[in-house]
Amino acid sequence: MKKAVCIALGLAAGAGAHAQTNVTIYGIADAAFVGENGSSAGHQTKITSGAASASRIGFRGKEDLGNGMSAFFTLETGAKIDTGELDAANTIFNRQAFVGIRTNAGAIAFGRQYTPYHLTLTSVADPFGTGYAGTAKNLFPDNGTNVRTSNTIMYTSPKVSGVHAELAYSAGEQTELSAGRQFGGALDYAQGALRVRLAYNNKNTDVAATGVNHDLGRNVLLGANYDFKWIKLYGAFEVDKGFNSATLGNANNPYGGVKPTPSTDGREILLGFSAPVGPGTLMFSTQRKDDRTHLNQDAREWGIGYLYALSRRTGLYAAYAHIHNKNGAGYTVANNTEPGSGNTGYNLGIRQTF
Incomplete structure (x- = not known):
């Protein structure tokens, strides 16, 4: 009898453990020596956290609910390796904070999440993954x-023949339903060596309390890559239209003189590659901004970088980029966490994932 009770208790404990949420702690520690030049302030050097990938710590969990259904959550906060501070004041999980349900019909999540637009750049179109001095952030908005947006509902469809879709809606939570809201989506195809992704973003910046109204900001982005194994080619083309569709990364007029005006009608194009070279990866891209407003504030950029792998999780990196601004354009060489202050920049850093 006593043996049977022990077996029953053991089975119950095992069942309870199976029902518990499986939680993973993960993160990135990234720090670099950064140099910037070309602004009215002259040459600047500093230690920066997250030049390649934003430093962070996160908690990710999943619980199997049976019948093909599971619950999941992510809580992720950014940290400044150079100072030990949070990377955004008065927040905890400022990077991601969502909970959701996944079924055979897809997944739906609620909370603060990446937009389909950003996921297209970082995972498909940019060989720098929107990090390092060569990031697509230099010219793409x-x-x-x-x-990322708060108060967001995101639906992700199951993958069928290499195709899946994403739909996102972010509530403005104002007295007028449309004020401050943002929505978008993406259609993603991945088969063999090819991946293609088309994204749309629509942003309303009205403020109901003050009666401030603007036209809608819209972005359409097509990104693709093809992996030949010895080299991986990348490309992107984007159309921006409307107010706040293409805000400047650094809006503080770093070059002095007449303050540059964000484009409300523009095009961006990116071509690049990544390739295994020695124990690491060589990255390169070139970008062009075509401002179609009467200001014609165009820009050209190129960037190069190398990630030297010390292990599967740890690497040293070096990156450099330069921008040529025209007609008073104000684009700056950024990195993953900073908008940059000049038209030339470089990074020398170390990144470890866990």
């Missing part, structure tokens, strides 16, 4: 709520 990958900043602000184009990157």
Whole structure:
């Protein structure tokens, strides 16, 4: 009898453990020596956290609910390796904070999440993964709520023949339903060596309390890559239209003189590659901004970088980029966490994932 009770208790404990959420702690520690030049302030050097990938710590969990259904969550906060501070004041899980349900019909999540637009740049179109001095952020408007949004409902469909879709809606939570809201989506195809992704983003920046109204900001982005194993080719083309569709990464007029005006009608194009060279990876891209407003504030950029692998999780990196601005354009060489202050920049750093 006593033996049977022990067996029953053991089975119950095993069942309870199976029902518990499986939680993973993960993160990135990234720090670099950064140099910037070309602004009215002259040459600047500093230690920066997250030049290649934003430093962070996160908690990810999943619980199997049976019948093909599971619950999941992510809580992720950014940290400044150079100072030990949070990377955004008065927040805890400022990077991601969501909970959701996954079924055979797809997944739906609620909370603060990446936009389909940003996921297209970072995972498909940019060989730098929107990090390092060569990041697509230099000319593409990958900043602000184009990157992540709060109060968001995100649906991700199951993958069928290499195709899946994403739909996102972010509530403005104002007295007028449309004020401050943002929505978008993406259609993603991945088969063999080819991946193609088309994203759309629509942003309303009205403020109901003050009666401030603007036209809608819209982004359409097509990104693709093809992996030949010895080299991986990348490309992107984007169309921006409307107010706040293409805000400047650094809006503080770093070059002095007449303050540059964010484009409300523009095109961006990116071509690049990554290739295994020695024990690491060589990355390169070139970008062009075509401002179609009457200001014609165009820009050209190129960037190069190398990630030297010390292990599967740890690497040393070096990157350099330069921008040529025209007609008073104000684009700056950024990295993953900073908008940059000049038209030339370089990074020398170390990154470890866990």
